[in-house]
Amino acid sequence: MERQQFLSTAAGLGASALLLPTQVRAQAKYPSKPVTLLVPFAAGGAADALTRMLADYVRNKRGVAAAVEYKPGAGATLAPGQVARAEPDGTTLGLYSISPFVVVPHMQKLPYDPLKDFTYIGIYAYIPIAFYVKADSALKDWAGVLQYARDNPGKLRWGTSGVRGAAHMAVETAFRKEGLKTTFVPFTGGAEAITALLGNHIEAVVSADYGPQLTSGTVRLLALTGTEKLPTQPALPTFKDLGYPLSTEAIYGIFGPAKLPKEIVTYWEGAIQDMMKTEEFATDIKAIGASPVYMDSARFTANVTENYRKIGEAIDALGFKK
Known part of the structure; x- marks a missing residue:
């Protein structure tokens, strides 16, 4: 009424x-x-x-x-x-x-x-969720990530801002499809994961929290876990491009x-x-x-x-x- x-x-x-x-x-x-x-x-x-x-x-x-x-x-x-x-x-x-x-x-x-x-x-x-590394990392692109993981089973350490979240599951399923063994490191927030990355405690982070670090040049994006391209970096592959089971934004x-x-x-x-x-x-x-x-x-x-x-x-x- x-x-x-x-x-x-x-x-x-x-x-x-x-x-x-x-x-x-x-x-x-x-x-x-x-x-x-x-x-x-x-x-x-x-x-x-x-x-x-x-x-x-x-x-x-x-x-x-x-x-x-x-x-x-x-x-x-x-x-x-x-x-x-x-x-x-x-x-x-x-x-x-x-x-x-x-x-x-x-x-x-x-x-x-x-x-x-x-x-x-x-x-x-x-915000596109990205897989990213330190700017000075030896990992230059997504193909390099896969090759490193094949050559060094379990040594690739990567983290996200939440356990069993969209970023975690998308990347986990991608690595499963590639038949790779990696080490997932959980964090309670994107800032905490980035701190670990910059301190060399992990090799990569998957999150949407990279903006300030990308602007300052301290991180390098290697792939996007979703379906949409990043306008400023159109060459970055998306998980949709790569044919992985899950792609999330x-x-x-x-x-x-x-x-x-x-x-x-x-x-x-x-x-x-x-x-x-x-x-x-x-x-x-x-x-x-x-x-x-x-x-x-x-x-x-x-x-x-x-x-x-x-x-x-x-x-x-x-x-x-x-």
Whole structure:
């Protein structure tokens, strides 16, 4: 029932009918309370930067008391689990990244169902996930990576920003197809993995957190784990080009608990679109190697549903089970 119609009806029923439910009153004033944006990774990576962009925008331009909180670990599933348990009042939201929603649920039991327990609000950035090494590495291209792994079984050490996430599974399946034995090293965030790479503790990283290091010339990209080329480096092969079983991209946005009222979804869709029109946003995403891409709630939801199905089928075909 529309609010105007409701109030007209209530007026006819008497003053007692004007005692609106708490949820309706809260929706009318949204956002009247502080909002927490949960990040499923450790501070310092691309996910952190993208979350802070939105938090800073609504805080500075819309007066929202927005805070960023980090929940790394457990394959990036801690933050989604907390959001799933939250009240649908818009005070607890999370940053969306592909792994804990369309990859990890096929690999292990989780305290949430990606298709039932969330409201997918909006997407605002895209970053190709890359396999990269230090700029001074002896590994010059993807063919060189494969040859090194063949000649040195188990010695190629590589890490990602989350265990059993999209990056991990895409590269693991690629190496399986090539018949190679390598050593996977888990980390709780992209910044931690890059620190290990720059400290020569591992040979390569697979993540979307390479932007600043690529700009400064400290890393070299060797392959992209998705389907889309990188405009600045069109010669880089993609996993689609190479014919590997899984090819995944990194899109980022925000989500909330299931049954989030439409008014709240609309509020954040508008905030995201307004933010994406600013010069600050264009500058900030360029600095981390991201590109703007917008999906409203309906398109975002359809994207998650379709990718959940496709990646689930691929993982089952590869023999990975819960």
